Amino acid sequence: MMRExxxxxxxxxxxxxxxxxxxxxPDVHAPFHEEEFLAELCAxxxxxxxxxxxxxxxxxxxxxxxxxxxxxxxxxxxWAQVTSVVQALSEAFQEVEIVIGxxxxxxxxxxxxxxxxxxxxxxxxxxxxxLCPLTALAKHYPNVSIAKHVTPSGHSVxxxxxxxTDAWLGHPQKFSxxxxxxxxxxxxxxxxxxxxxxxxxxxxxVMGHTHQLAIVPFRSDTLLVECGSVCQVQSYQLxxxxxxxxxxxxxxxxxxxxxxxxxNSVGMRWFDVA
Numbered sequence: 001m002m003r004e005x006x007x008x009x010x011x012x013x014x015x016x017x018x019x020x021x022x023x024x025x026p027d028v029h030a031p032f033h034e035e036e037f038l039a040e041l042c043a044x045x046x047x048x049x050x051x052x053x054x055x056x057x058x059x060x061x062x063x064x065x066x067x068x069x070x071x072x073x074x075x076x077x078x079w080a081q082v083t084s085v086v087q088a089l090s091e092a093f094q095e096v097e098i099v100i101g102x103x104x105x106x107x108x109x110x111x112x113x114x115x116x117x118x119x120x121x122x123x124x125x126x127x128x129x130x131l132c133p134l135t136a137l138a139k140h141y142p143n144v145s146i147a148k149h150v151t152p153s154g155h156s157v158x159x160x161x162x163x164x165t166d167a168w169l170g171h172p173q174k175f176s177x178x179x180x181x182x183x184x185x186x187x188x189x190x191x192x193x194x195x196x197x198x199x200x201x202x203x204x205x206v207m208g209h210t211h212q213l214a215i216v217p218f219r220s221d222t223l224l225v226e227c228g229s230v231c232q233v234q235s236y237q238l239x240x241x242x243x244x245x246x247x248x249x250x251x252x253x254x255x256x257x258x259x260x261x262x263x264n265s266v267g268m269r270w271f272d273v274a
Contacts, residue, residue, distance in 0.1 A: 007091050009143040015050060018258035022163060025054040025089065026251050027208055029103065029231035031073060031081035032060050034249060037230045037271050038085065041251055044269070046092030049253065053147075053161065055208035055227055056101025056171030058085055059134055064106040083137060090141040099147045100158040101171040101208065104134045152198045164259035168202040171209050177245060180216045183207060183224040204254060204261045211247035213270055223263045227252045228270070248272060 023045040028038065045052070059082045063075040089096045108131035112120065123131060130136050135158075138144045147161035160170025168190060176182045186207050190199055206225040213228035228250035249272050255265035 006087055006141075009090055009141075010046065010092065010094055012094055013050070020051060020164075020256045021049045021253060022167075022256065023049040023052045023093070023253045024169065024206055024227045024251055025052050025058075025230070026227040027057040027101065027211055027229040027231055028054070028085055029057055029060040029229070029234075030085045031078045032062075032232045032234075033081070033085065034230050034232060034271070037249055038088070040271075041230065041269075042088055042092035045251075045253065049093060051095045051097070051163075052089055052093040053163065053169055054089065054096065054098045055169055055206065056099045056159070057103040057208065058082060058098060058101070059104050060231075061103045061106035064110050079133065082134070086134075086137055086141065086144060090144050094143060096141070096144045097147055097161060098134065098138060098144065099161055099169065099171050099208070100132065100134065102173050105132060108132050149197075151196065153196070157197075162199070162202070164256045164261060166200070166202050166259075167204040167206070167254070167256070167261050168199065169206040169208075172207060173209060174207075175210050175244070179212075179245075180214060180224065180226075182210055182212075183214070183216060183226060184218070187218065187222065187224055204263065204266070206252065206254075212245065213248035213250045213252075213268060215252070215266055215268060221263075223266060225252055225266065228268070230271075 149157045174182045211229040212226040214226040216224040218224045250270040252268045
């Protein structure tokens with residue numbers, strides 16, 4: 001997916017009768033992404049979707065991991081791939097919104113652990129106010145933005161976003177071996193924090209992070225969704241320390257009319273099956 005030149009965003013299309021189709025780009029983990037799957041996602045969804053929401057972990061930030069490393073991947077090598085991914089999304093979709101995942105924020109964590117307050121202030125001054133390289137990268141593309149949910153108390157949150165009047169999409173750091181248990185935990189958290197977070201009562205809840213692919217009708221009018229991944233098999237799945245569940249490569253989409261989600265429109269593409 002490497003490109004030498006940036007061709008810019010696609011030609012804007014007018015929304016018809018308030019209709020919008022949203023493609024959810026799941027965990028990418030560049031440079032450990034499946035280029036063929038991501039290319040197919042862009043080719044299939046770009047021409048028919050009005051918006052893409054990348055739901056976290058576009059970058060793996062392997063160089064900043066504190067886990068034992070079995071591969072030699074420099075930051076410069078990885079960032080070339082991350083840049084290529086963001087550029088491809090910018091060229092394929094009219095609008096791209098990026099949720100910050102736990103891997104995307106690894107560098108900021110390392111910097112805050114190891115630098116003094118004055119050194120942090122100096123880095124923020126040089127970067128225009130961010131310690132997140134993905135946030136800095138997004139500024140180079142006119143149709144790419146970072147998720148920003150502002151709470152009633154004025155705090156800004158970048159690990160989830162809302163779409164329309166009733167859709168919540170985020171990258172909570174929650175996993176369970178029990179199918180759909182993580183989804184239910186997120187739904188419980190949203191209900192518990194709907195006032196302090198200013199969320200209302202979403203009918204569609206989509207989570208990244210788990211690398212699972214599931215669409216679960218829940219309660220009387222709520223759909224819970226895990227949106228898959230487009231990354232290679234993660235090294236922890238090859239370990240003799242058995243755990244987790246096999247990751248699912250795929251993605252989901254949904255449609256809205258005047259900001260209201262059509263729950264019957266939610267669909268998924270599962271790459272791992274014929």
